[in-house]
Amino acid sequence: MKHKRIIIISALFFAAASGLLFIYSFEAIFYFTVPVVERSPEQPIAFSHKKHAGKYSINCLYCHRYANISKVAGVPDMELCVSCHRFIARKKPGIKKLIGYWERKEPVPWIKVHDLPDFTYFPHNTHLRAGVYCDSCHGDVTTMDRIERVSRISMRWCLDCHRERDVSIDCLQCHF
Amino acid sequence: MEVLGLFRNIETAAEGVNNLLGENIPEDTVTSLSSVPIPKGTVIKRDHSAWFQWVTLAGGVIGAAAGFLLAAGTAMLYPLYTGDKPIISMFPVGIITYEFAMLFAIIGTIAGMLFQMRLPCFSKKAYDPEITTGMIGISVICDTEQERDKISGILDRSGAVRIRTDEEVK
């Protein structure tokens, strides 16, 4: 009978669907696991990379001075900021704030934008040496007034890059 | 349109069916309702060939495929050596394949069965709770009013305790 065959086929489809569903229905979850931290939080001082790195094209390493010699890039110490801004643009409200911090001998409580997951070893210097420059992870900061996270910092994201550059994806490279 | 006649026992029910057939009501419009399986042919002589075992088979095949994909495929996605086991090792893959095959076969069976029974269906049909207390129901599908009256007549004559139609349920 004709409708019987139709039923069989549709049943096959049903089973197939349920099979694939079981395995791949959760792909969505991958997107929910992106850290829900704000991509571009309000910073205590409205520091503009656009101005510094873009307009005045100051080299990244001038402030983040450890990036090429240490695993940490290094947040510029306040003395560095002040050393310029003791003279430059003193009137600006932001700078006033900075000087205020400096005089109170308080560090500026910057808010972390690029937060590497815990238990992960990411040496900046090695990546720089391998020709993975700042912008490949931090995006083109010369265009950002307020810094924002452009890349999902998740393991799969790391792996993709490592795979396409054919560097080791051995777990112990980053986790030990 | 459906007419349902309730009978006390199988004998009278069979009687009724005979009468219906005698009045040349086509047999494939007649069916029996009961709360326990009635031996084949005692009331209705019609064999319902089942095809849902093919769904079981299909489920099994698809399950096996899914299991194999899962066990072998995911191992390939990020190949990590553990001990002396190869990335795709025969026995584990076999076991996973087996389990998934069984799972999908079982799901397939139930699904197929319901599908062929055309269940679940909640559309109101001619029915009577007394059936679950041992009565046998004979239901006949018909198209026209007069046919309906005719059939209920026959059932009534052949000793139905009660006649019901799907209208009154509605």
Added chain:
Amino acid sequence: MPEEEGLKQKNIQEMNEKMLSSIRPPTGKWVFLAVVLGAITGWAAYAWWVQLSTGLVVAGINRPVMWGFYIINFVFWVGLSHSGTMVSGILRLSKANWRRPILRAAEAMTVFAISVAAMFPLIHIGRTWKAYYLIPLPNSMGLWPNFRSPLLWDLTAINTYILGSSLFLFLGMLPDLAVVRDRSVGIKKKIYTVLAMGWRGTDREWSLYGKASTIMAALIVPVAVSVHSIVSWDFAMTLVPGWHSTIFAPYFVSGAMFSGVAAVITLMVILRKAFHLEHHLREEHFDNMGKLLLVISLVWSYLYFAEVLTIWYGHKPIEWEVFIFTADRYSFLLGLMVLGNAFITIPALCFRRVRRSVTVMLFISILVNVCMFTERFLIIVPPLSHRNVPFMWGNYSPSWVELSITAGALAGFALMYTMFAKFFPIVSLTDVREGLEMKKKLKIGRSTVNARIEGE
């Protein structure tokens, strides 16, 4: 003649009444029982919470005994879950009619036992909150679980078993749900209507239903076997002296069925008492179950003997060391196990009078399950405490947390079961009545049907 017909119909009504007596509105006794069980389960939940917050240090496990009561429980409950498949699956296939009254009870037991069992791996692992790593989902790490690990085999097998046995239970219940539907009113009726899926019992439905039941029975039995084999492989795949043995799979399966069938017997006694099913759970039922138990007990003993014999004869130093240690430190438990599982049970069950006496059967069935729990303890703990490196030998004794969770599991299971009995027909009345219907020879209108029942 009409009046006797009426009589018969009354009987059927009474029978329905009796067999559905469990779903009468709850009595004070029942509520009390439920509350007690709930309390115990709650306490266990608290214990678990303590463990989650302070770490596994509150459990008795240590180095080298890294697995303890949780795994023992896991194996035990998986074992119990073999009751349903055993009784209904195998007996259905072999068309043994005496199975009918206990069918539902056994199948329900399977579902709940396996669900309880599935809890224990979660309780057991160190970072329960990371348990989802075990599930094969695409994730932000681009990492999948390792299907080469027996634990993953377990995961899949148990997943299959839970789904399969639940569907099996549902399938068996479908006609009964219709019965309940017709007898209930109001909101309850609505619920049961949905559950019964509009089952009417047309001859078409019945013929398909019969076929489906057979197929399901045929499918669920191999699953059951595979599940406990895989559980045994969790142990047999390791290098632990005393675990690394080829006989483990059949040995575990037999053990599982042993405890499963014993549990069914215990349950039969309880149900019989609780719902006054003396008519339906008669001595011949106990007799038959007794025979079944006897056979399995013989199989188990045989396999255990083979296991020990190999160790004793091969006399591999470390394996022998483990055996000696067991016999020395756990001599009582070992004795209990051997007596309870073999030397008491086998001779006792040989006697028809024993098999037919409900109280004795109750005692034996409980004894068997106690001994099976002991057996799991003896399989898991001693080999771990005396592993290959003598310097690192150790001991194990359960902490209050492990004990409360064990008790909680039992209570939780009982609770789930009573709940189930309260809302669903605990005796499969369709099967029972089918049995009765077919008792007689039928001489009917257009054909004669020989209604002799196969099996009995």
Added chain:
Amino acid sequence: MNRREFLQLTGAAAAGGALSSCTINPEKLIPLLVPPEDGSIPGVADYYASICRQCPAGCGIIVRVSEGRANKIEGNPLHPVNKGKLCARGQAALQALYHPDRIRQPLKRTGVRGSGEFSPVSWEEGLSLLAEKLKGMKTAGARKGMIFFTPELQGTILQLVKAFTEHFNGMHVPYESLSLESHRKASVDVYGRYELPDYDIGSAQYIISFGADFLETFVSPVRYGDAYGRMRRARPTVRGLFTYAGPRMSMTAASADSWLPVKTGKEGILAAGMAGVILDEELYDGPALNIYGLNVSELKAAMADYPLKRVAEETGLTERDIFSASRDFARLRPSIAIAGDTVAHQTNGIDSIKAVHLLNLLTGNFGKQGGVRFSPKDLKQTASSYSKLLDTIDDMSGGSVRVALFHGVDPVYALPKTSGFEKALGKVPFIASFSSFQCDTTRQADLILPDHTDLESWGEVIPSIGGDIGVVGTVQPVVRPVHNTLAFPDALLSLVKTEGGKVPGISAYGDYPAVLKEHIRQASGHKPGADFERVWTKTLQRGGIFKEDSKPVKSINRSGKFIFTVPRKAVFSGDEKQFPFHLHIYPSAIMFDGRSAHLPWLQETPDPMTTAVWGTWLEINPKTAGSLGITHGDLVEVESPAGSIRVPVVIYPAIRSEVMAMPLGQGHRNFGRYAAGRGVNPLDLLETVVDKENRLPALGATRVRIKRISKKGGLITAGHPDGSYRGELLEI
């Protein structure tokens, strides 16, 4: 903005990844105010060379420092004493720096003595308080009005302390609880040298150790450990052999090829017996003996009434063993005989040590490679003197002492109860301690002026042996002080200054680092100036001055002649009838003499022989235990004439049946959360002086009896008691 604040600011970066699972609320990013002024890079470790001061050996160390925190101590490969190796105690020194129970600022006693009630005071306050107490001393001519207890010191610190005590006309009492006094005495008599002999184990062929645990505690364990390794396996053809003689198999003995379980106090006689055999067999080195001014016939005469038979009886060994040991010793040259603490701490200690040295002379191993060696010039080290210490106790209880100062020593713990030190201390009106921890002595103090720990302070260490290389190890601070503490020498200097006093040749240079620098300049023989600055930096980087002029002395120039006599019978406190067992007290391989007991790492490190952790124990021979109905882990009461203690039992198969052994190191009443009230102190069983004439400490000269108390000894062992005997299951 100094380094200290900088340290506070570099967040939890050093904590190596927070423990919590990842948080949703954004983390803060705290910048430094100024870059670290030493140019160190965050995330990159710096390495500083210094010297370990956990024991007198003076090994060179390198400390890894990252983000301003010291996080690992490693051996200094350049340092000739330990050649880049380090022992467990040296590793653990790190925890002294960051110990949670360190004294964090100057404290003044508020409650009654010993109550441990102190209140913080400022440094000015603290120092002036002490200064004013000391004022009196200077004027009032009463000698010994002030007593200064320190460990054995050298170099500038010694000068300083001496000058200080001079200035306040007090007395300096150096004290090492495991003093090598008798070794020095013996070595003066035999070799005419005050310094300790150094043994070139590395290139020896045969070693016999008389109770010298040179692989765990004796003099310089790491140096000897390294040498032992070379002795065994560094030479392609030769594998050096090692025999150990002593009543208990120590960790060192466990590495020996053969163990001679000699009776307690009979080691000297064994040595003499071996000498006898060598003389009889004429295996001695004749010409060498002439050089050493020894006469064979005299020696033979001395040995006359000690034939091998008698020696065997006395020592409880078989003649065969003694004979073969002697023959191997004489034949497999170069060979070394070493006498250790077990020998020294008997009433006949000095004689026995001499007897052992005689063996070295007989085989002509003096000054040879693979023999006994001394440095070119006799290092005049200040050694502690037990009898002097005992005198001071009398002075204190006599009431003539008005101020007692403590630095780096804990006599209340490390002297036997019977010495009555604590009581005597109670008589002293004012007690000040420079300790960094509340040890049992410091607990009694009226004023605590906490010193820096070794990793925070300047200093120099001249190793007690390995002197054949002119070594001056420099100690430099590797991190900024963690707490509000003050360097001990600076404290002394400032005290002198407040007195307006001058310390000859020292106070000229201002603070202590300057003093040290000057001293190093002199030692290195440079003119002050730019090039010395370079040398100075280099020295600090290398961790000291290591002059490689390895010219061992060949000749012996002792004042008198070395007259050899067979050691006297050792005497014991306690009558043999009442107290049937010998008590054998030995320094623990992990805790040493107890000065390291406050370090959690060491508390949890299993003792090599018993694998016991977190406590003390008593070692008993299985047979003895069986006869007394005692099993592993039982609690027993050990009783001696001097006192009694309760301690769990370890069944120890490698000890003489009449000997029971106990380790030093535990049983502190205070000393931080990890040590306080843990285990018992075996010293409580000792009489202060057993050896009346020499007045030397004698750890091994006590008899005891024991009584079983209960099953619950609370003994914890890492190894399974039964499993420890089932090595065959490993098929090795």
Added chain:
Amino acid sequence: MSKSKSNYKWGMVIDLDRCTGCSACVVACQAENNVPVVGEERSAEGRMLHWLRIERYWDGEYPHVRARFIPVLCQQCDNAPCEPVCPVYASYQTPEGLNGQVYNRCVGTRYCANNCPWSVRVFNFHEPEWPKPLNDQLNPDVTVRSKGVMEKCTFCIQRINRGKMKAKEEGRLVRDDEIQPACAQTCPPGAIIFGNMADKGSFVFRLSRSSRRFRLLEDLGTEPVVIYLKGGGREGA
């Protein structure tokens, strides 16, 4: 990442003739790898976390008794039994022949620990504690493991990685004894030797060919890369 591709195959030789049982390695390991101290109570329960232990075996009876020391650490087997049983790949084989243990991946089934015949795997039964300021001494290059996580000897992977990075910058392979795990570095008698087994010229490789060689529980066929050299007694020559 196949098993063989790498230039390195890290291995270790432990010369029991040199080993004196002094336990320096034990503390060195603890210091380097942030191994927590568990305290008296936990030690009594057998929950010490040492990655490296000195096993002491008695044989014979007084006076002919011997004490044998065997330093036992993770044997880094080639056919490691601990690896395949891990359901989440927390334990796996690195290309350089180590048994990787990934803490953040571990869910704590403790299966690997059961299947390790040497029982060298230790489990964090509770959250580790470092009373302030003791936590300042923690090594920033090594993860601090949280409760419910399995851990074990890594051959000081942080040092290996540092050494490899350095070598890579200078465009060469790692030199012999350039990389030293904490235990080998501190061992006074030099009983522990670490190196690259793939380099046939390396000291460790030459030693591993010694006639005194044996491996613990060799008959299990797990191919440990920690090779012991028999020692002790005159027969040991």
